[in-house]
Amino acid sequence: MTTYTETDVFEEHRPVLLGVAYRMLGRVADAEDVVQEAWLRWSNADRSEVREPRAYLVRVTTRLAIDRLRQVKARGETYVGPWLPEPYVTDFGDAVPDTAERAVLADSVSLAVLVVLESLSPLERAVFVLREAFGYPYAEIAAMLDRGEAAVRQLAGRARKHVDERRPRYEVDPVQRRDLTERFLAAAAEGDLEGLMSLLAPDVRLVGDSGGKAKAPVRVLETADKVGRFLVGAAQKGVADVSFRFLEVNGGPAVLVRSGDKPDSVFQLDVLDGRIQAVYIIRNPDKLTSLATA
Numbered sequence: 001m002t003t004y005t006e007t008d009v010f011e012e013h014r015p016v017l018l019g020v021a022y023r024m025l026g027r028v029a030d031a032e033d034v035v036q037e038a039w040l041r042w043s044n045a046d047r048s049e050v051r052e053p054r055a056y057l058v059r060v061t062t063r064l065a066i067d068r069l070r071q072v073k074a075r076g077e078t079y080v081g082p083w084l085p086e087p088y089v090t091d092f093g094d095a096v097p098d099t100a101e102r103a104v105l106a107d108s109v110s111l112a113v114l115v116v117l118e119s120l121s122p123l124e125r126a127v128f129v130l131r132e133a134f135g136y137p138y139a140e141i142a143a144m145l146d147r148g149e150a151a152v153r154q155l156a157g158r159a160r161k162h163v164d165e166r167r168p169r170y171e172v173d174p175v176q177r178r179d180l181t182e183r184f185l186a187a188a189a190e191g192d193l194e195g196l197m198s199l200l201a202p203d204v205r206l207v208g209d210s211g212g213k214a215k216a217p218v219r220v221l222e223t224a225d226k227v228g229r230f231l232v233g234a235a236q237k238g239v240a241d242v243s244f245r246f247l248e249v250n251g252g253p254a255v256l257v258r259s260g261d262k263p264d265s266v267f268q269l270d271v272l273d274g275r276i277q278a279v280y281i282i283r284n285p286d287k288l289t290s291l292a293t294a
Contacts, residue, residue: 006042006043006047009053010039010042010043010053010057013053013054013057013058014035016054016057016058016134017035017038017057017058017061018031018032018035019105019109019133019134020058020061020062020065020129020130020133020134021034021035021061021064021065022088022109023108023109023114023117023129023133024062024065024066024068024069024122024125024126024129025065025068025069025072026085026086026114026117026118027085027086027287028086028087028088028290029086029289029290030068031065033068034061034064034065034068035061037064038057038060038061038064041060041064042056042057042060055140055144058130058134058136058144059143059144062126062129062130062144062145063144063145065126066122066123066126069122069125070122073122079211080210080211080212080218081208081209081210081211081212081216081217081218081219082207082208082209082217082218082219082220083115083118083209084111084115084207084209084280084282084287085111085114085115085250086282086287086290087249087250087254087266087282087287087288087290087291088109088249088250089247089248089249089290089291089294090105090106090109090248090249090250090251091248105133105251106250106251106252107251108129108132108133108251109133109250109251110250110251110252111250111268111270111280112167112168112170112270112278113163113167114250116162116163116166116167117129117163119162119166120159120162120163123145123147123155124155124158124159124162125159126141126145127141127145127152127155127156127159128156128159128160128163130144131156132160138152138153138156141156168270168277168278169272169277170270170271170272170277170278171271171272171273173271174248174252174253176271176274177252177253177269177271178246178253180199180269180271180274180276181246181253181254181255181268181269183195183199184196184199184269184276184279185244185255187199188231188232188234188235189235190235191232191235191236192232193228193229193232196228196231196232197224197225197228199275199276200224200227200228200275200276201224201272201273201275201276201277202223202224203222203223203224203277204222204223204224204227204275204276204277204278204279205220205221205222205227205277205278205279206220206221206222206226206227206230206231206278206279206281207220207278207279207280207281208221208281208283209280209281209282209283209284209287210283210284211284211286211287213283213284213285213286214265214283214284214285215283216281216283217230227279231279239257239259239264240259240260241258241259241260242257242258242259242264243257243258244256244257244258245258245294247266247291247294249266249268250268252268253268254266254267254268255267255268256291256294262292263285263288263289263291263292263294264283264288265281265282265283265288266281266282266288266291267279267280267281267282268280
C-alpha cells in the first residue's frame, strides 16, 4: 500500500514534472497523462535503490514524453489551420523569486518558443528543455537519455541554433505587456481601428488556432491593416454574454474571454519596442477545457 511519504515525495516534484512534460508536448492533457504514468512507475519502483528522487522522476517523465511525442509524429496528425500550444496557466509566485530565473522559465514556456520547438526531433526537444529551461548539466541529461555526453552536447547545440534562428524577438517585461494588453482589449472591444493601429507594429502577425472547430483565420494574418480590420470585424460580431479575465498564461499576461460560463478564447500578445509584434488567439475548444474553472 502506498505510504504518505511516497506520495509526498512525488507531489513535491509534480510541478517540475508537469513543466518538463508540457514543454515537451505543448498539450496540458498529454502532459498530465505523462505525469500520471510517471506516478505509476514511481509507486511500483524499488525506491530503496533511488538515491535522487527528483532526478529519477525527471528521467522517467522525459522518456515517457519522448515516447508520446514520437507516437504523435509517427501518426502524422494533420491540423486544420495554424497550430498553437494549449494555454498553460503559469504562476511562478514565490517559488521562483529570482528575476533572471523567472525570465528564463517564462521564455521557455512562451507560445512563440513552443511553436518553434514543434519542429525539433523528440530528442532535440528533450535536451533543449532540460538544458535551457531547467539548467541540467550535460552529464545528467546524458544519463537520463542513455546517450553519450558528446552526443547530448551536439543535440543541444543543434536545437539551440534552430530555436535562435526561428524564434521571434519580443520583450518579457510583464508590466509593459499587461499595459499594452489592456489598451489592446479596450480598442478591440470598442471597434477603434485607429486606436488599434497605433498599438500594432507595421509587420504584426495574428495567429489564430481553432483546429477547425471554431471561427478563426485559417492562415496567419500579416500587416497592421489586415490584423486591425480583422479584430474590428470580430468585435462587431461580438460574443454572447461576454466577460474578460486576465491570467498569467505561458509565462506572460493573457486574457481569457468567456461566453457565459464557458471559455470562448484566450489571447496573448508579443511586444517589442512598445508595439505589438504578434497576436495569438486560441479558440479550439479542446484546448480550453483546462481553463473552464480558471
